[in-house]
Amino acid sequence: MHRTAKRPASVEAHRDKVRVLLAPLAARVDTVPLRAALGRGLAADLVAPMDLPPFANSQMDGFAVRSADVPDGGAELRVAAAVPAGAEPARLAPGTAAPIMTGAMIPAGADAVVPIEQAVPDSFPEPGATATVRLPAAPAGAFVRSVGSDISAGATALAAGTFLGPGQLGLLAALGLTEVPVHAVPRVLLVTTGDEVVEPGIPLAPGKIYDANGTLLDSALRQAGLAVTRTGISADDPGDLARLLRRHAPEVDLIVTTGGVSKGAYEVVRQALAGHDVDFGAVAMQPGGPQGIGTFDGVPVLGFPGNPVSCLVSFEMFLRPVLAELFGSPSPRPAVRARLAEALSSPEAKHQVRRGTLGTDGTVRLEGGPGSHLVHALAQSNVLVQVPVGTAELASGDEVEVWML
Template sequence: PALEPGHAAPIMTGAMIPEGAAAVVPIERAVPSQFPTAAQYRDGTQLTVELPAVEEGLFIRSAGSDVAAGSIALEAGTLLGPAQLGLLAACGLATVPVRPRFLVLLLSTGDEVQEPGSTLAPGRIFDANTTLLTTALEEAGAEVQRHSVVADNPEELRAALQGLDGAVNLILSTGGISQGAYEVVKQALADSSVEFLSVAMQPGGPQAIGTINGVPFLGFPGNPVSALVSFEMFLRPALGTVTGIPGNRVCLPARLTEDVQSPENKHQVRRGLYTDRAGQGEGTGDVELLGGPGSHLLHALAGSNALVHLPVGTGAVEAGTPVAVWLLSELRGGIQPLHPSNPNREALT
């Protein structure tokens, strides 16, 4: 019922405001500071309550105060996360038109590569690249169509690439693009527009780029660390423009904890463990290099939280020199990343 001047009515969070109400006073400010009992409600008992003076409109949420009628709730192209989906639900929308996820066809190549979970045969290695890059691609907002490992047979690879015709947005392969006698990707795509080239980067020198039947194609090296570094350097930033997820890693200066030698004619990307000094905040950290520059050292990569950049022309770098690092995981004020010296960790051996 409408409120008369000088009267108040009990109200619970989320209820409609009675006509004539000027404000909502929290029960804690009332005297007595309690609601009527259930029996008093049933009997319609009139109670005298002392309320303090409050400003008009206190704790009243006006219709449209969040999103005014006629205004845009979400722009087209907005990435839908928890808050955005919650807003759509609050607006009464059960469904909303969306763009399909950016779809990547992922192929690992090599006669020596076999699927994890099987018994390792002599001269074989388990396929780490598919799992490594699938996770990285999905983290960057893409959807992955995984293909079984392709042997060093150009006909088999060409068969895997036939009939795509726009079914995927990008084809990504690993291995078979370097200078060996049996480079399956090179052989299979010899008559295509794909270029096979080398960039001045370590690891990740061999690269391939082009289109296959109008679908963009990238070829990364076969060594797993090379594949991930290539993804971070070249593909993740580009994916950010089509998935809506920021593609650039947080870049910070950090002081090397040891001397390091880098080839002067290449941009070397090392793996490292970044920590801030005594919790002083981002940009005041140290970085410890983990493992060597080898492109097969997955164990060192798994223990890292940063990529350490040593640009062309760097050469020898002394401990204490500031270098640029890309954070592979978010730092939250004084984080202590998992490290072999940390006794409070669960180990997998």
């Protein structure tokens, strides 16, 4: 049965509860083709099956030489057969220099490359022509990419939990891998509630508002890589909501609701989840104080507040960072330090999350006030400004942490 917390929990404590609730979902693993892994989280350490590069190669266009043949002061060498990329060259004879292309294999016997710009003449001779070239001194290893200088066979290429972006997938392709183990995509049921809420496009009757939360959270969840099922708006009938949840629960890994979690007289989510293992209580955070967490028929449930900014801040403060930690996806929000363009006030006993715009000069301008209904201000923002517990006033120019959106 649901319980009501008596004292507000800290942001960190509530996030820990979300982490514990969702941790079992991280055990589900899919093996997918490399191209299908973009934006997913790596589910296991991947070890390099080979060296990168797999052979010593040239860092640039130039001449492959024996360093002993070009001592201080340089030397004039006979031009050997050219080494194109992708070919296995013949051994380099003493006293010769082989034209070599960027990425081409270093011939056996050679241990350095002289860039073409340093050669006299500074161009390659025609193929098959008999020619000499004067080259400056070249120490051993100059402009040579050695075997395994990027990564050695047997080393960890990527650690479990890594977010797989283009760079990571490029590395796996370079290692010859075609499949990758990733965390299974969590399936989320998203339910918005409220008799006063209607779908966009329907004429508004008195006392009605359009549903922003459905689009707001659906977009956030899908952007975070989750598979979302939406049921439309659930009216304030606890029985109907309970039946809706029971119908969809076997098909999903997580239920997210918005609205109906406060202490009002018609809190439909609290009523529908009566008799289930769900806690409803306050977190010392503004906006987003009222929160619900627990399980419904064994399925994890997160109950977010009904005001649009509150529900998105709840997602960003609790669900998104836990998903990044447990599943490697989405990538964490970058946290940077910025200076306030104006003063602000905050409830000293709460962690306040303000919306703002970070400029190129490193200052952050607040967008709107602390109100949880200011959707326009949210839409203008590119950061969340973090004002920790214990802070009542900050002056213009004071430093704060901001999370990039």
